[in-house]
Amino acid sequence: METPNQKPASSRSWMVAAVLLTAGMIIGFVVASDLGWLSNGHAVPDGGGAPLVRPVATAPQPVLPGMGSQTFVEIAKAVKPAVVNIYATKTGKGDGAHATPFDDPFFRKFFGDEFFRRFEQQQPKEKKERGLGSGVIVDSNGLIITNNHVVGKADEIRVTLSDKREFKAKLIGTDPKTDIAVVKIDATNLPTVAWADSDQLEVGEFVLAVGNPFGLTQTVTLGIVSALGRAAGIAEYEDFIQTDAAINPGNSGGALVNVRGELAGINTAIFSQSGGNMGIGFSVPSNMARSIMDQLVKTGKVVRGWLGVSIQELTPELAKQFGVLDTKGVLVSDVMDDSPAKKAGVERADVIVEYDGKPMDSPTHLRNAVAQTPVGKKVSVKLIREKKPKTIDLAIVEQPKSMTQSGEEESAETVAPTGILSDLDVRELTDEVAGRYGMKSTERGVVVVRVKPGSTAEETGVREGDMIIEINRQPVTSLKTYERIAGKLPADEAVLLLLKRQGRTIYLTLRP
Structure with missing residues (x-):
């Protein structure tokens, strides 16, 4: 006998069946959707055959301001063929080439010639030091720019292109003061990289470093320009581009390119406590590298301009002393005799704020600008003297071979003022x-x-x-x-x- 709260068995069975049917429909719909059986506008059966598998979308490549329509992929494809491997070999004398007691006739007589010959045979006559670096083809007829420390003292230089062809290279010239060198191979119709105007680079701009780190060919890394006008203490004339694009041993001489695929710098050094990349790399700016290369190709040497002043950083303390409103400028601490500056009227304590139309904000900047000025060129120098602006015109001359003064040279009395x-x-x-x-x-x-x-x-x-x-x-x-x-x-x-x-x-x- 049914109680009032009980439902008929048939009603309960119907409810269970409805729940199971609904659950089955939902599961079926999900499975069908995952397998691509449902029409979604992307994958539909082809003529009733097997369903098409929807491909995973590739992430869109970023196009940044100044890149035009290029992507990083396209820039890398365009630049990599122009970056080469450079193998430099230097042959040096080994320990066996040094004088030994057996070179003395007395020892030869005592030990005998046979013993001496065997001793000689066991000593290394020479050793070969092999260096590995990178280079950038800048002329389709085989002109390659790289670093001086890669090829500077090499007896033999070999270049391997991206297509695996290998050439023996001729050293055209080197400039240790900027760590730039130029080599040439006997080849034509080679891929090249166009030059950039490195003066237009800005901090925060994207750059790609292309080279052969650790001998791994055609490696591309991405970073930004971290700083400009850096001095790292590794060359005499420095105006380095600092970047966090990964640079490692073997990258030296490789390309630093901007977002237009132009050569903005030659990768030269890294700051590292471990020997590997730590996010601080240095590149010689393209404008400096190109100027040095042009001189090496034309004359085999580098001629630098000379102004004839000793200069120093204008600190806030010094700016206050000399009545300058800010620290933008370079303080003249001395003027050398018989120099263009002396003849034109530049004086000690002048503050140079502009040289040849370009503002000067550091001694390094001015020094590099003067060095790269063609000999004989007339330039205008704007300065501040006794708190008043002044403009001086002068002609740059060739830098003397030696600008350092040789010294020779106490008193009986020491003075300690209050x-x-x-x-x-x-x-x-x-x-x-x-x-x-x-x-x-x-x-x-x-x-x-x-x-x-x-x-x-x-x-x-x-x-x-x-x-x-x-x-x-x-x-x-x-x-x-x-x-x-x-x-x-x-x-x-x-x-x-x-x-x-x-x-x-x-x-x-x-x-x-």
């Missing part, structure tokens, strides 16, 4: 003092023989052996003038020193 200069001990410039510090006894000034450890002077950069030639723009010609000027200095004011160090003059500001 006040801000009390951290320095100085002496008259005598033959004895001059001889100790490599100076000329005919020079005028006093020599710092001791700097108090931990003092402001030491922290500011004053060193033993510095010659003080000016205090607050007043010349120091002797110990007496030094004492007279130093004795009148207010204890609570900054002091501007002009120092001579290893033939160069620099300004320093000491603050109480």
Whole structure:
């Protein structure tokens, strides 16, 4: 007998069947959708045959500002054929080439010629040092630019192209001061990379590094321009592009290209504590590399322009001393005799703010600009003198072969004045003092023989052996003038020193 709350068995069975039927339809729909049996506009059966499998979409390649319609894939395809492997071999003498006791006739007689011959045979006569790097084809007739440290001292240079062809290369010329070298192979119709104007590069811009790290051919890495105008202390003339594109050993001499596939730099060095990439790589800018290459190809050597000034960074302290509103500019600490600058009227303490139409913001920038100026070219130099703007026109001449002064050169008396200069001990410039510090006894000034450890002077950069030639723009010609000027200095004011160090003059500001 049914209770009031009970439902007929037939009703319960119907409900279970309905639930199962609904679940089956849902599962079937999901499976059919996953297998592509349902029409979705992308994959439909072909004439009633097997269903088409919908392909996984490829991520779209980014097209960045300035790239035009190119993608990184297209840039890499265009550049890689113009980047080559360079194998450089240097043959040197091994240990067996050094003199030994057996070269002495007495030892030969004592041990016998047979023993001597066997000893000789066991010694290496020569050893071969092999270097591996990269290069960039910049002329279809086989002209290749690379680094000096890759091929500079090689006895044999071999180049392998992207199509596996191998050539023996001829060294056209090298420039250790910028670490640039040019080699040539006997081939024609080669792929090349167009030059970029590296002056147009900006920090944050995408770049690709192409080379052969660790001998792995045709490797491309992506990064950005991290900084410009870097000096890394590895070459005499440096204006490096810094990038975080992965650069490793073997990349040296390879290409750094911009988003238009143009050669913006020659990869040269890495900053690394492990020997591998740490996200800091340096490249010689294309404008500098191209200028050096052109000279090497035409004359086999590099001729640099010369202005004839000693220059230094314009710090906020120095800018205040010389009445300059900001630190954009380069401070002239000395003007050399018989130089273009001297003849044109450039003076010590001038602040150069523009050279040949380009603003100058660092000594490195100005030095490189002058060096790359063609000899004989007339340039305009804008500067600030005594807080007033001034323009000077001059003609650049060839840089002298030696611009360093040779030195020769203590006093019985040491002076330690009170006040801000009390951290320095100085002496008259005598033959004895001059001889100790490599100076000329005919020079005028006093020599710092001791700097108090931990003092402001030491922290500011004053060193033993510095010659003080000016205090607050007043010349120091002797110990007496030094004492007279130093004795009148207010204890609570900054002091501007002009120092001579290893033939160069620099300004320093000491603050109480």
